[in-house]
Amino acid sequence: MPAIARSRRAAIRREAAAIRSRGQQDGWGVHRTLTAIRATLPEVSALEGWRLALGWSRAQTIARIAALYRSDGLRSPALSESMLCRWEHGPHERPGDEYTVMLCRVYGARPEQLGLDRPGDPLAVRSQPRVLIRYGHHAPQPREWVEPMTTAAGLPAVRESLRLALLADPTGNTTVADLAEAAVEHYALHYSKHPPQLLFNEVHAARGLLGQPLAAATAGADAPGARELRRSIGYLSALLGNLALHLDDRPGARAHLTTAYAYGQHTGDLRLTAWACGARSMVALADHQLDAAAQHAEEALAYAPPGLPRAQIHSWARLPVLAQQGREREADQALAAALDELETDRFGDAPGRFGFDDAERTLHEAEAHLALGRSGQAARAAEASAAQKTDGTPGWAAATLVLARAEATDRPDDAAQRGLDVLDRVPPARLRSTARRRLAQLDTSLATTSAVGVNDLRERLRVLPAPVDAHGGEASSPGQTGE
Numbered sequence: 001m002p003a004i005a006r007s008r009r010a011a012i013r014r015e016a017a018a019i020r021s022r023g024q025q026d027g028w029g030v031h032r033t034l035t036a037i038r039a040t041l042p043e044v045s046a047l048e049g050w051r052l053a054l055g056w057s058r059a060q061t062i063a064r065i066a067a068l069y070r071s072d073g074l075r076s077p078a079l080s081e082s083m084l085c086r087w088e089h090g091p092h093e094r095p096g097d098e099y100t101v102m103l104c105r106v107y108g109a110r111p112e113q114l115g116l117d118r119p120g121d122p123l124a125v126r127s128q129p130r131v132l133i134r135y136g137h138h139a140p141q142p143r144e145w146v147e148p149m150t151t152a153a154g155l156p157a158v159r160e161s162l163r164l165a166l167l168a169d170p171t172g173n174t175t176v177a178d179l180a181e182a183a184v185e186h187y188a189l190h191y192s193k194h195p196p197q198l199l200f201n202e203v204h205a206a207r208g209l210l211g212q213p214l215a216a217a218t219a220g221a222d223a224p225g226a227r228e229l230r231r232s233i234g235y236l237s238a239l240l241g242n243l244a245l246h247l248d249d250r251p252g253a254r255a256h257l258t259t260a261y262a263y264g265q266h267t268g269d270l271r272l273t274a275w276a277c278g279a280r281s282m283v284a285l286a287d288h289q290l291d292a293a294a295q296h297a298e299e300a301l302a303y304a305p306p307g308l309p310r311a312q313i314h315s316w317a318r319l320p321v322l323a324q325q326g327r328e329r330e331a332d333q334a335l336a337a338a339l340d341e342l343e344t345d346r347f348g349d350a351p352g353r354f355g356f357d358d359a360e361r362t363l364h365e366a367e368a369h370l371a372l373g374r375s376g377q378a379a380r381a382a383e384a385s386a387a388q389k390t391d392g393t394p395g396w397a398a399a400t401l402v403l404a405r406a407e408a409t410d411r412p413d414d415a416a417q418r419g420l421d422v423l424d425r426v427p428p429a430r431l432r433s434t435a436r437r438r439l440a441q442l443d444t445s446l447a448t449t450s451a452v453g454v455n456d457l458r459e460r461l462r463v464l465p466a467p468v469d470a471h472g473g474e475a476s477s478p479g480q481t482g483e
């Protein structure tokens with residue numbers, strides 16, 4: 001739907017108010033008033049129409065939602081009129097699960113009546129509105145229960161299968177090697193569906209199970225399955241390194257990635273070796289060690305096989321370093337090389353932590369543009385990346401925060417609201433250290449403005465729990481004991 005002019009918006013409000021006034025005189029209920037408004041004014045969304053049928057302004061809606069929070073013993077939300085406006089008018093903008101519940105409560109409606117049910121989306125919490133909302137009356141549930149992205153039951157089950165196979169043959173065999181490879185695939189494919197701390201614990205436990213069979217297999221260097229066990233241990237170590245980085249444990253990340261590199265070298269697995277080098281470059285970059293990051297990135301490129309692996313290294317290892325060094329021409333060459341490599345790959349993309357796709361490539365392109373001072377190009381690339389990701393996922397959060405940083409100078413209110421949207425949709429335990437770093441950078445970019453939402457964002461960041469608490473447990477929301 002094309003953008004609607006401000007003058008037309010004012011006319012819509014007047015016409016909707018007149019329809020509601022006539023309806024009140026004739027004794028209409030909210031549903032009939034809503035139907036009449038949307039029939040007369042097709043530009044009006046279901047969410048906006050419901051508010052207009054009640055005769056509320058956006059400010060009144062926000063005040064009533066804040067009152068609901070207070071009645072539940074919670075802090076008032078960082079909800080603003082511009083956020084509600086975006087949800088009402090933006091075809092790709094939707095509230096998170098928590099605000100959906102509150103909107104349903106305050107309007108006395110169900111998600112599908114407000115246009116928030118997302119038909120056909122298997123991850124949407126709106127697929128069970130009666131359980132969550134009970135026709136406008138909220139039944140409190142633990143945060144993790146509400147969170148749509150979970151395959152947590154599959155994690156211990158995979159490790160248990162590996163353990164049972166080892167009970168049958170403690171010395172290991174080709175079946176154990178196959179199971180270890182399947183475990184790597186499971187963890188890699190579902191990497192983004194779990195809080196990093198939870199997945200780290202599972203991958204660590206699975207890798208620990210492989211020590212004894214590897215020792216037995218190594219007794220004969222050519223024993224069946226020995227090489228595959230080493231490869232699996234290498235990939236599990238690579239996953240641990242990436243997870244440690246996402247938990248902001250950079251020394252741990254270096255240790256695990258060095259192990260992955262060693263096993264990649266030992267098994268002759270060039271892709272594992274290149275991936276480990278590229279990830280070490282990212283860790284060095286996070287430590288602001290540009291020379292080390294550049295060295296690891298170039299080593300990764302030397303090992304990477306043609307096609308997707310080389311595209312990946314160009315995008316998330318070389319490009320960020322070159323951009324931060326201000327080497328604009330070489331950064332553009334790395335970006336072009338990544339596109340060329342993807343075009344030569346017969347598949348073009350691959351899922352999972354060791355895979356790569358256009359959304360990830362575009363994300364790194366956006367961040368490079370930002371580092372090089374090209375905010376317009378950064379915004380376009382970040383928006384394209386976010387559009388390819390499911391709301392609330394790590395990839396969506398990363399792209400949204402890069403987009404917010406690109407908007408911070410010219411549209412600081414929108415930038416702040418995007419930051420708040422990420423905090424609304426992603427629980428603290430699922431916020432990777434990379435997302436937290438981008439949030440901190442956004443906060444810095446907004447330091448000199450008093451735009452709407454900036455103070456709310458700053459306060460939310462101030463009370464944001466650490467990824468791992470002082471006792472080594474997962475982060476939790478303020479006032480909660482879990483996610």
